[in-house]
Amino acid sequence: MIQTRDPEPIGRVVATELKPATPHQFHFWTANETTIGIGAIVRVEEPGPGKREGGRVVYGVVTDGFAYSDLATPLHDVVSAEGDPARAAESPSVRQEIRLWTAAVLRQQPEEPLQPVPLGAVYVASDADVAQALRMDAYVSGAQPSGIPVGLYTAAGLEAPVYLDADFLLGPEAAHLNISGVSGLATKTSAVEFLLASIFEHFPAHKGRVAALCFNVKGPDLCFLDRPGTLDDADRRRYERLGIVPQPFQRVRYYAPFKADGVNLNTLRTHPDLVGDVEPLVWGLSEVLDFAEVLLNRDDIDAKADAFIDFLSDRVLNKEFDDGFGGGHRVQTFADLDGLFRAIFDGLELSGRSDMWRTHHIATIRKVRNRLSNISTRCKGLVTDDGPSSDLPWGGFEDRTVYVVDVANVDPLGQDLVFARVVSKLREHLERRDLGVEAVVVFVDELNKYAPGDGPETYVRKMLLDISERGRYLGLVLFAAEQFRSQVHRRVVGNAGTTLFGRMDADELATPGYHVLSPAVKIKLATLPIGELMVRHPHFTQPIFVRFPRPAVLRGRDGVERFPPAADLSFEDAVVRQLARLDRRIRPNQVKDLIAERRPDDVRRALAAVRRTRPDDALAYFRRMLGARVAPATAPAREAVPPLNPISEEPY
Amino acid sequence: MPSSWVDAILAAGAVPASYVPDASAGRTDLEGFTGADGVEDDELRTYCVADARPLAPGAVAFLDGIEQWRVVGYGGVTPIVRGYVAAAVRRRGPDRRLRTAGEVSRELAITRLDALAEPLRRALAESGVAVVELAEEDAGQPTRAIQAARRELERARLAEERGLAERCLAELGPDEWLVVDGVLSDSAALSAHRRAIGVIKSHGAQYFEGAELERALTLPAGHRTSVFQPRSRGARRAIYSWYLRLWPWEGNDLLYGLLRVEAHADAATVARASALSAWLMRERSPLSTPDARWDRLLYPIHDVETYLRSRAPRDVLSHPASRLPRTGS
Numbered sequence: 001m002i003q004t005r006d007p008e009p010i011g012r013v014v015a016t017e018l019k020p021a022t023p024h025q026f027h028f029w030t031a032n033e034t035t036i037g038i039g040a041i042v043r044v045e046e047p048g049p050g051k052r053e054g055g056r057v058v059y060g061v062v063t064d065g066f067a068y069s070d071l072a073t074p075l076h077d078v079v080s081a082e083g084d085p086a087r088a089a090e091s092p093s094v095r096q097e098i099r100l101w102t103a104a105v106l107r108q109q110p111e112e113p114l115q116p117v118p119l120g121a122v123y124v125a126s127d128a129d130v131a132q133a134l135r136m137d138a139y140v141s142g143a144q145p146s147g148i149p150v151g152l153y154t155a156a157g158l159e160a161p162v163y164l165d166a167d168f169l170l171g172p173e174a175a176h177l178n179i180s181g182v183s184g185l186a187t188k189t190s191a192v193e194f195l196l197a198s199i200f201e202h203f204p205a206h207k208g209r210v211a212a213l214c215f216n217v218k219g220p221d222l223c224f225l226d227r228p229g230t231l232d233d234a235d236r237r238r239y240e241r242l243g244i245v246p247q248p249f250q251r252v253r254y255y256a257p258f259k260a261d262g263v264n265l266n267t268l269r270t271h272p273d274l275v276g277d278v279e280p281l282v283w284g285l286s287e288v289l290d291f292a293e294v295l296l297n298r299d300d301i302d303a304k305a306d307a308f309i310d311f312l313s314d315r316v317l318n319k320e321f322d323d324g325f326g327g328g329h330r331v332q333t334f335a336d337l338d339g340l341f342r343a344i345f346d347g348l349e350l351s352g353r354s355d356m357w358r359t360h361h362i363a364t365i366r367k368v369r370n371r372l373s374n375i376s377t378r379c380k381g382l383v384t385d386d387g388p389s390s391d392l393p394w395g396g397f398e399d400r401t402v403y404v405v406d407v408a409n410v411d412p413l414g415q416d417l418v419f420a421r422v423v424s425k426l427r428e429h430l431e432r433r434d435l436g437v438e439a440v441v442v443f444v445d446e447l448n449k450y451a452p453g454d455g456p457e458t459y460v461r462k463m464l465l466d467i468s469e470r471g472r473y474l475g476l477v478l479f480a481a482e483q484f485r486s487q488v489h490r491r492v493v494g495n496a497g498t499t500l501f502g503r504m505d506a507d508e509l510a511t512p513g514y515h516v517l518s519p520a521v522k523i524k525l526a527t528l529p530i531g532e533l534m535v536r537h538p539h540f541t542q543p544i545f546v547r548f549p550r551p552a553v554l555r556g557r558d559g560v561e562r563f564p565p566a567a568d569l570s571f572e573d574a575v576v577r578q579l580a581r582l583d584r585r586i587r588p589n590q591v592k593d594l595i596a597e598r599r600p601d602d603v604r605r606a607l608a609a610v611r612r613t614r615p616d617d618a619l620a621y622f623r624r625m626l627g628a629r630v631a632p633a634t635a636p637a638r639e640a641v642p643p644l645n646p647i648s649e650e651p652y
Numbered sequence: 653m654p655s656s657w658v659d660a661i662l663a664a665g666a667v668p669a670s671y672v673p674d675a676s677a678g679r680t681d682l683e684g685f686t687g688a689d690g691v692e693d694d695e696l697r698t699y700c701v702a703d704a705r706p707l708a709p710g711a712v713a714f715l716d717g718i719e720q721w722r723v724v725g726y727g728g729v730t731p732i733v734r735g736y737v738a739a740a741v742r743r744r745g746p747d748r749r750l751r752t753a754g755e756v757s758r759e760l761a762i763t764r765l766d767a768l769a770e771p772l773r774r775a776l777a778e779s780g781v782a783v784v785e786l787a788e789e790d791a792g793q794p795t796r797a798i799q800a801a802r803r804e805l806e807r808a809r810l811a812e813e814r815g816l817a818e819r820c821l822a823e824l825g826p827d828e829w830l831v832v833d834g835v836l837s838d839s840a841a842l843s844a845h846r847r848a849i850g851v852i853k854s855h856g857a858q859y860f861e862g863a864e865l866e867r868a869l870t871l872p873a874g875h876r877t878s879v880f881q882p883r884s885r886g887a888r889r890a891i892y893s894w895y896l897r898l899w900p901w902e903g904n905d906l907l908y909g910l911l912r913v914e915a916h917a918d919a920a921t922v923a924r925a926s927a928l929s930a931w932l933m934r935e936r937s938p939l940s941t942p943d944a945r946w947d948r949l950l951y952p953i954h955d956v957e958t959y960l961r962s963r964a965p966r967d968v969l970s971h972p973a974s975r976l977p978r979t980g981s
Contacts, residue, residue, distance in 0.1 A: 080937035
């Protein structure tokens, strides 16, 4: 820990007619060998009546650097080396050089009257200076501190913690965080994992409870948040400096839909040691119908289809309904709904009266049927035709808990549906204050896909815009990541109170949104090492570079190596595993005997019922839900092998 | 055609040339022609130094001085000149960077006190500034007085340089050399030191005539003359000297790139004249541009001058715009 103030100046402010000092910018020179670099924070002291007293103090961050010698023109260097570059290095003398730096003002003390930066001595900033310069003194200390460590400012041999203001990161003053950077090098996911750990550790008590909901949209990125990762001494030192315990998340709940077979989970967290704590995410008709708009493409969105879907929701779903042809329906599942559709089509055909049914044209009804059956086909495993749903614990969210919804292998349409419904439910419960926590951080990667700046208006984009603009009042906070910030909807990124930048693509940096950055800062961004970020935060008048430790959780790639995903189990074995997870007394053969020659849909339905009910005797309940055994016409000979040790401790 | 006769003489063998810069005129107190005695050869010869192994001292101190002046007032028609002289030594070590090892500066007033009214004399006395008196015969005419003041200022600078050089010699390391911008023979200590050399870039004084003069002044680039001993009048000390051409003069003027080197008068100097010359040839790089004398001004000497000018008071030299008539009421 280096906190001592270096009493020796490292530079002096200079001002010329061409490069004057202004209230927002100044220039200073240093020795050629200096620890100062782009992003360094410095303190300027105006010479007062006594040494270092009484004068104005200005804090600045270095935004550009210049080096030049007394060489009048490059031609003279060529002449003196007689055209041979090798000889240039043989000159007995080295030309006089200068290191001239440009710094942007972070803060002046006193703040009024605002004046040009004095031509004083320049010092390396200390810990206290960094806090002053970034105005962190207003929220890191005091009766109700609200500082959230985001990393360490590291420059000139100093490592000073940098804090974000929770009121501006998680609401209500401002909220949301956006992180940009090239894939693989910007460490966007790692940064968010670290920041979530920091929030969980430092979220102010007076602000209540907080949870995080992360959508895992690619690979195994977020599949091992509860497993410890590899840290080195430097990481541990940084954690200590930031006051964060380097440990994986203590409470993580995983949710993943099934694969099309309805029993194997569609996630990379299927290693036998881990799969037990992955909850299935299965939705039925009622969960889907409210978000039918998500399923319709732009051409589908017309008033007629919309009206028919509303009709289904209001008048049909979960109600006793007469189809007008003498049939009664109680629609609770996709299968029930399909029955209703068939009855309508048959009724219209038999009656031959017209193409209209209850003011809805048959073409509209066919279109809606097509789209809704399409979702149950494309998202089979997530959307069940006729089974009960398995959902997130709405109303039972727990403090400092991460909820991971793994939709990495789900059809894009299904991803949109999951995203839309989960966020809408979060918003709904937060509005009612009955979610279980006061604030939820929603982490969404690939914002370029979900909230692009151009392209058709989608339900997901509309919802992201809504969160961005109104979420801070509800405690619904969006942490979003993308590769190309310039291609994300302006209002989504514009409403992010805090912005992080990892290593950036040079083409992206050439877009107009980055014109406020100096060329040197852009170069630094384009070459930023892993683990370093540029931070913009409402309290910081200029972007600040920080370094953060590796997250203390197992990286997705390492996790997959250490816990390789299991191969898909057969239908029987998958059912056995799920039941055994609920009741360790259950033995495989008991289950296999029960489900032999059963229709898979019946088994899935019974399994879902057990999952939802969680009875004490899971096997008995499962047997009851399966109902009477249906004997096949001809029973195939079974090659049953009795267990070697029927009273084994082996769970199944 | 105006240039036809020029073409004709060039075609007849004249070496093309340009003008002679003012800086070539040199110091005002050096003799025009004194003559010289051959040391290395009876008759002046030229030697190529391209194959000589350059002397490579571990450290070198470079000394130079500056003078600045301005007429700050008149007492009647007698000018009162504010002068500033300074000298510095910048040392170059193995890292090839130059760092200040010593410096002196002095401000002085130059005038003829007798010619000033009593209040002026009193004001000068009370200010504490060192006053250098002009000779009575120089003070009558303002133009002449100013020229005399410049001479006095030059003498003051030389004195400061000499004093600093002698102090520097006392601190010189065993493998360290001192390179002085100017002659060594003004100082007994400098003349006697075996690791001090003077580099003279102005050629107001000439030591040869006839064929030897032509040989000296048409020296090819990368060549030196034989070592000779200038004859001197007055108190000048015995010294060995030779000419060295740093850059080809053809197309410029006879003195372009021409240095005269002074060193201690002993046999060792003759023995290492080529090595010293080769070292100075290496000092051509880096160029001391944008100084107009870059063809003869060694970069470290230029660096000392730059250092001294950056340290000089800002108000000694007048800004050109200040000579414009004042406008308004």
